Amino acid sequence: MKIEWKVQGESAITLKAFLKTKYISKRLLAKVKYQGGRLEVNGELSRVRKCVSEGDVVSLCLPDEVGSDSLEVSNEPLNILYEDQHYLIVNKPSHVASVPSSLYKNHTMANRVKGYCLRQNYRYKTVHIVTRLDKDTSGVMIFAKHTLAHSYMDRLLKQKQLYKEYIAFVDGDLEKEWGLINKPIDRMPGSIIKRQVLKTGKASLTEYWVTKKFKQLTQVKIQLHTGRTHQIRVHFSDIGHGLVGDDLYNPKSNEYRIERQALHCSTVSFTHPFTETKLSVVAQLPADLNKLSNLLESENG
Incomplete structure (x- = not known):
């Protein structure tokens, strides 16, 4: 390269x-x-x-990058939204983890990207994960193809110059058309997974706009100004408007029988570090959330 x-x-x-x-x-x-x-x-x-x-x-x-043998190859398909010599931006489906763990050792997005790079015979075999999503959240994920591309994106993240927008369906009727949720988040005592709002936690800021109101639910557009684990899910649960289908933070919400939290990363926008052009990549709402939206529209009459 x-x-x-x-x-x-x-x-x-x-x-x-x-x-x-x-x-x-x-x-x-x-x-x-x-x-x-x-x-x-x-x-x-x-x-x-x-x-x-x-x-x-x-x-x-740049020298070639060999990659790690510990990351298994998956030949599961990738939905590619954007690709150039520096970045690969994909649309992650729900029910797929971003990276391997003790629970999900293969067929994660990282495994899929490695398989894709090998099939394309790219010289750079290391998988550089720039942004992650929870397993049951769908939408835009960014991978870098080499270490310098990764370093530049990390710098954009630290400078808050990489913008991510989400679409979510939450319980109830949000009173304000726009709002900022400014509440610190920390790990829940006694749990290795759950987070909660705690005064001792890290500063966490979530901005939202109401885009549609239904009889029992509200659709919102969300922008994160910090990147805490489960931030959107924790913040909306804390203000009494948990995400539909979120079994972890809003377990009583799922009368619509959606099989995951109704959360989708719809857009990422940034200035490309190499071309210096503005880039905005969009992932359309997936089938299950489209189905939910249509059902809610029909209930509205």
């Missing part, structure tokens, strides 16, 4: 200093040096002490 930049508006600086402006870490430079990568200026092999100036073309050739 070759990444290129044209030096612009710079008086002479070292290649090392220029690469620092591109957030290239010392660790990655070491991998380039010792694991088969290459640094070039205007097509010629160069050292980091070399000076570059306006108009020079800097090329960073």
Whole structure:
């Protein structure tokens, strides 16, 4: 993988200093040096002490990534929403875990992506997971194809420049058309899975907009401003409007017999770290939530 930049508006600086402006870490430079990568200026092999100036073309050739044998291959299908040489963005179905665990060792999204990369004969075999979803949440998931692409996306996440929108169906009638749920979340004492609102927890902020009102339920659009485990599910349960079908946080809600929490990551938006263009990727509402929406519409008359 070759990444290129044209030096612009710079008086002479070292290649090392220029690469620092591109957030290239010392660790990655070491991998380039010792694991088969290459640094070039205007097509010629160069050292980091070399000076570059306006108009020079800097090329960073990344070494191949072998990947881990511990991650099994799955040939289950992928619904690909967007793909380029740096990123693979997919539509995760419900009932599929994002990554392997003691409960789900294979056929997770990570296993599926590894299988896809092998079938495509990509040089980069490591699976870089940028965003995750709960097993029973559907929607957009982002994978990076190489370590630099992953590093850049992690930086966007830390700077809150990667925007994720969700669609959810919640119990009851939300009084406000728009709201912010600002309540700290921590692990529930005695549980390795459940979370709850606790004063001692980490700051957690969820923004929502009411998009449709039904007789007994409300459809909302949600944007997360923090990324805590089960954040949406915990916050809406805490304000008395738990998610439909959420057996963990709203177990008495499921008269509509939906087989998972009614939560879907519908959109991710960000500025592409390599092309610097704005990218928005959308996953349409899946069949089970469409069916629920149509049923609710019919009840409204």
